[in-house]
Amino acid sequence: MKELNNKNPFKTPEAYFEGFSERLMKKLSEKEIDIPNNEGFIVPNSYFEGVHKNIRQRLDAEDTKVIPLHPFKKYYFAAASIAAVTLVILMFNQNTSKEITFEDIANTDIENYFEDNWSDFSPYEIAEVVPVDELEIRDFMSNTLNDDIILNYLDNNTDEFEELNLEYDE
Amino acid sequence: MIAEDTLVQDLQHPETLSQAFEVLVDTYKQRLYWHIRRIVLNHDDADDVLQNTFIKVYKNIKGFKGESKLYSWMYRIATNEALTFLKSNARKLEIGSGELQDRMLGNLKADVYFEGDAIQLKLQKAIAKLPEKQKLVFNMKYFEELKYTEISEILETSVGGLKASYHLAVKKIEAYLKEDT
Numbered sequence: 001m002k003e004l005n006n007k008n009p010f011k012t013p014e015a016y017f018e019g020f021s022e023r024l025m026k027k028l029s030e031k032e033i034d035i036p037n038n039e040g041f042i043v044p045n046s047y048f049e050g051v052h053k054n055i056r057q058r059l060d061a062e063d064t065k066v067i068p069l070h071p072f073k074k075y076y077f078a079a080a081s082i083a084a085v086t087l088v089i090l091m092f093n094q095n096t097s098k099e100i101t102f103e104d105i106a107n108t109d110i111e112n113y114f115e116d117n118w119s120d121f122s123p124y125e126i127a128e129v130v131p132v133d134e135l136e137i138r139d140f141m142s143n144t145l146n147d148d149i150i151l152n153y154l155d156n157n158t159d160e161f162e163e164l165n166l167e168y169d170e
Numbered sequence: 171m172i173a174e175d176t177l178v179q180d181l182q183h184p185e186t187l188s189q190a191f192e193v194l195v196d197t198y199k200q201r202l203y204w205h206i207r208r209i210v211l212n213h214d215d216a217d218d219v220l221q222n223t224f225i226k227v228y229k230n231i232k233g234f235k236g237e238s239k240l241y242s243w244m245y246r247i248a249t250n251e252a253l254t255f256l257k258s259n260a261r262k263l264e265i266g267s268g269e270l271q272d273r274m275l276g277n278l279k280a281d282v283y284f285e286g287d288a289i290q291l292k293l294q295k296a297i298a299k300l301p302e303k304q305k306l307v308f309n310m311k312y313f314e315e316l317k318y319t320e321i322s323e324i325l326e327t328s329v330g331g332l333k334a335s336y337h338l339a340v341k342k343i344e345a346y347l348k349e350d351t
Contacts, residue, residue, distance in 0.1 A: 035343055036293055039313065040286020041207055047217075048203070052195040054217075055224045062225075 174240050181231045195224055198241065201314070202248045208309040209252040211274045211294070213283040219255050223248045242323040249306065249324065271298045289347070296346035300339050307332055308339035 177197075180190035202223060207216040226247050234243060260270040275298055278284050278291065286294070297305055306325065310316045311332075318329045325332070 035312065035340070035347065036290055037313075038286075038290065039208070039293065040284050040290040041204075041211075041213075042283050042285055043203070043213060044283065047213075048199055051199045051203075051220065051224075052192055055195060055221050055228075058221060058225060059228060 175236075178231075178234060178236060178240055182234070187231075191228055194227070198244055199224075201241075202244060205245060205310070205314060206248050206252045208297075208313060209249070209306075210255060211278055211284075212281060215255065219248070219251050222255075223251045226251065238323055242320065245324040246326075253302070274298070292347060293343070296343040299346065300342060303327075304335045304339040304342075307335040308343070311336050312340075 177190055177194060180186040181194065199220065203216060203220050206219045206223070207213065210216050210219060223244065227244055234240070238246075256267070256270060260267055263270065263273075265273075275291075275295055278286075278294060297308065300308065303325075307321060310321045310324070311318070316324075318332050321327075321332050322329045327335075
């Protein structure tokens with residue numbers, strides 16, 4: 001145990017301690033890199049003396065441009081307010097009329113809609129999505145005809161009933 | 171120096187506006203100029219933006235409610251004007267903000283109103299690499315020597331956030347300046 005305590009297993013380079021102070025002092029004297037306080041920007045001579053004058057000139061130039069527009073502006077505002085009041089009155093009047101329904105849409109508008117929006121579909125494709133089986137001939141007619149009118153028409157326009165080849169249930 | 175409240179009152183009355191505006195410009199022109207110059211780098215651009223800033227102040231002073239201090243309101247306008255100027259420049263040139271910064275730094279070498287040496291040019295490069303917020307905070311704290319409370323009012327950010335931004339900015343700039351030196 002005694003032998004073990006007396007032996008230091010670590011070594012230092014030769015003459016390490018002799019040169020230590022010198023190396024430390026050298027490191028301390030090395031300058032830290034500081035961020036410069038001066039950025040190097042300069043301005044033209046007497047620049048700041050003329051700042052107010054330059055701004056004043058620009059403001060005056062802008063003012064003279066704006067003056068001629070003022071009288072027109074008043075008319076614009078008057079015209080705009082009259083138009084706004086008229087619009088509001090019209091809107092209130094329109095609100096009293098009934099709501100727009102499908103019946104109010106012109107047929108041409110519907111046709112145009114389909115022409116513009118369904119152009120990529122063939123009639124067969126459209127037929128697939130429209131339930132044709134459930135439709136009656138009357139769905140396509142604007143006026144429904146009662147039986148008396150139909151019989152009168154046939155009376156006047158056909159010579160013989162037989163020609164119609166009607167089938168009787170009898 | 172004229173009290174801010176009195177100056178605002180004078181600016182909001184047509185009879186006293188002209189004279190008060192002159193006082194306003196003389197009081198703030200240098201501070202606002204350097205704030206803008208550090209964002210746009212070039213003198214002519216800084217002059218344009220400074221004039222636009224004061225014109226905006228002149229036109230909007232009637233609507234100034236005094237919810238913030240006058241100088242922080244003007245700093246905010248100056249910051250927005252300068253950043254908008256850079257963005258519209260980038261749009262005109264059809265380049266990104268990074269490329270615009272590179273061009274601005276490239277132009278700095280030939281700028282007659284830049285007398286910086288190699289280390290000052292490197293400093294500008296280091297600042298240019300910072301995110302926008304850190305850049306603003308660093309310039310306002312380090313060069314313009316504004317207090318955190320003042321910067322907080324101008325940039326509408328918490329003091330804690332500003333301190334963190336400034337700390338990060340300083341670390342990044344120091345690291346960049348140490349590279350290859």
